[in-house]
Amino acid sequence: MKPIFALVDCNNFYVSCERVFNPKLAGKPVIVLSNNDGCAVARSEEAKAIGIKMGAPAFKIRSLLDAHSVHAFSSNYALYGDMSRRVMQTLTDMAPSIEIYSIDEAFLDVSGMRHENLTAYGQHIRKTVKQWTGIPVSVGIARTKTLAKIANRIAKKSIRENGVLDLTDSPFLEEALKRIDLEDVWGIGRKYAHRLKKYGIHTALSLAKLDDRWIQKLMGVNGARIVKELQGISCYGLDDSPPPKKGIGVSRTFYAEIDKFDDLKTAVSGYVCRAAEKLRAQKSAANVMMIFAATNRFKAHYDFHIATAALPVPTSDTTEMLRYADQCLRQVYKEDIRYKKAGVFLSALVSAERVQAGLFDKTDRPRSKCLMETLDRINEKMGAGTVRYAAAGLASNETWRTISRQRSPAYTTDWDQIPMVA
DNA sequence: TCTGGGGTCCTAGGACCC
DNA sequence: TCTGGGGTCCTAGGACCC
Numbered sequence: 283m284k285p286i287f288a289l290v291d292c293n294n295f296y297v298s299c300e301r302v303f304n305p306k307l308a309g310k311p312v313i314v315l316s317n318n319d320g321c322a323v324a325r326s327e328e329a330k331a332i333g334i335k336m337g338a339p340a341f342k343i344r345s346l347l348d349a350h351s352v353h354a355f356s357s358n359y360a361l362y363g364d365m366s367r368r369v370m371q372t373l374t375d376m377a378p379s380i381e382i383y384s385i386d387e388a389f390l391d392v393s394g395m396r397h398e399n400l401t402a403y404g405q406h407i408r409k410t411v412k413q414w415t416g417i418p419v420s421v422g423i424a425r426t427k428t429l430a431k432i433a434n435r436i437a438k439k440s441i442r443e444n445g446v447l448d449l450t451d452s453p454f455l456e457e458a459l460k461r462i463d464l465e466d467v468w469g470i471g472r473k474y475a476h477r478l479k480k481y482g483i484h485t486a487l488s489l490a491k492l493d494d495r496w497i498q499k500l501m502g503v504n505g506a507r508i509v510k511e512l513q514g515i516s517c518y519g520l521d522d523s524p525p526p527k528k529g530i531g532v533s534r535t536f537y538a539e540i541d542k543f544d545d546l547k548t549a550v551s552g553y554v555c556r557a558a559e560k561l562r563a564q565k566s567a568a569n570v571m572m573i574f575a576a577t578n579r580f581k582a583h584y585d586f587h588i589a590t591a592a593l594p595v596p597t598s599d600t601t602e603m604l605r606y607a608d609q610c611l612r613q614v615y616k617e618d619i620r621y622k623k624a625g626v627f628l629s630a631l632v633s634a635e636r637v638q639a640g641l642f643d644k645t646d647r648p649r650s651k652c653l654m655e656t657l658d659r660i661n662e663k664m665g666a667g668t669v670r671y672a673a674a675g676l677a678s679n680e681t682w683r684t685i686s687r688q689r690s691p692a693y694t695t696d697w698d699q700i701p702m703v704a
Numbered sequence: 705t706c707t708g709g710g711g712t713c714c715t716a717g718g719a720c721c722c
Numbered sequence: 723t724c725t726g727g728g729g730t731c732c733t734a735g736g737a738c739c740c
Binding site for chain 1: 715
């Protein structure tokens with residue numbers, strides 16, 4: 283049976299989350315900013331219409347924001363993560379199988395519904411998600427994931443489609459492909475679009491008509507797959523149980539630059555604690571740790587230094603990882619450098635259950651495992667950071683820490699911040 | 705003054721082996 | 723002086739995604 287995919291994509295997701303709890307924002311220009319209130323990472327339609335670009339630095343669009351009274355929010359990941367879970371749960375209940383592709387997108391396998399009216403089904407999804415979560419979504423339906431992406435894009439932009447477009451065996455498929463620019467095709471970024479345009483290829487339609495071997499030479503197997511997908515031949519199936527991550531990283535840009543070792547160590551220790559938590563959450567242990575620190579990449583002299591530690595036994599123990607992080611950081615750190623960003627990468631991950639103890643290992647592993655489990659359980663129940671390592675700093679007023687001047691309340695994840703209905 | 709964070713996959717080339 | 727062929731594994735870098 284040839285597959286059919288539906289791509290459900292939340293409209294301007296972070297902005298929509300803010301609007302659910304603040305209805306006065308409807309119809310007004312709204313943006314959500316990245317960490318340190320740095321760049322615009324989500325924009326309402328009104329904000330896009332004003333000319334605010336994705337990723338625009340806040341300081342460069344300041345006058346635009348003021349002139350149009352744009353509502354700008356700091357990122358509220360606790361809120362967006364929780365709203366995402368609600369949307370995904372709703373979709374899970376409505377489809378035979380689902381692949382959660384990102385925080386605001388999911389592919390559904392709708393092959394079994396091919397005799398039904400898929401447009402009506404799409405409308406049903408839209409209505410239900412909106413009703414149960416308050417989040418508006420668009421639905422694109424097609425024979426391949428790449429085509430479903432395209433259908434979704436058109437559904438979102440075209441008023442006539444009313445948020446849903448089914449391109450399955452559609453006579454309008456060619457017309458749709460003609461309307462899609464190269465760089466809007468899933469898997470074609472700026473670089474490849476530029477290269478293809480030199481050969482006179484400008485739309486998804488001209489891409490779909492390319493010769494197999496020719497595109498393979500230019501873009502490798504991925505390019506050949508994209509072309510096939512555009513032709514309606516499915517190369518990417520539905521992946522409903524994504525494998526554990528192969529690497530885990532935590533990094534931040536500081537609000538103010540750091541030049542003291544102790545401050546840098548406090549910052550990095552915090553990131554290591556968070557990375558170890560993520561590692562344990564997916565039941566993995568790491569063989570390799572990398573610590574890096576860098577200066578401001580927008581200044582003339584850019585410095586980036588990284589040190590690697592091979593962990594003798596794969597571990598997810600925070601205490602142990604903090605020790606190695608300290609060693610690495612001593613190799614990285616230099617006086618008289620003003621650091622703007624630092625982070626940790628954990629790689630060569632293995633399943634925590636299959637860790638072999640080293641011959642000369644002196645660590646009491648069962649004991650440390652028990653401690654970590656207790657720590658994670660308390661923090662899950664009582665809120666993140668209830669119990670934490672002193673190494674990561676107890677003060678929250680250091681000048682380098684990430685700031686969020688315009689953060690909305692944690693409406694759905696904190697009892698003290700739940701909206702009241704009077 | 706002020707510019708995010710976290711991932712994936714593929715490929716080419718080097719090291720090494722028989 | 724002459725200097726094969728084929729395979730695997732690993733790594734760095736490039737390109738992409740949200």
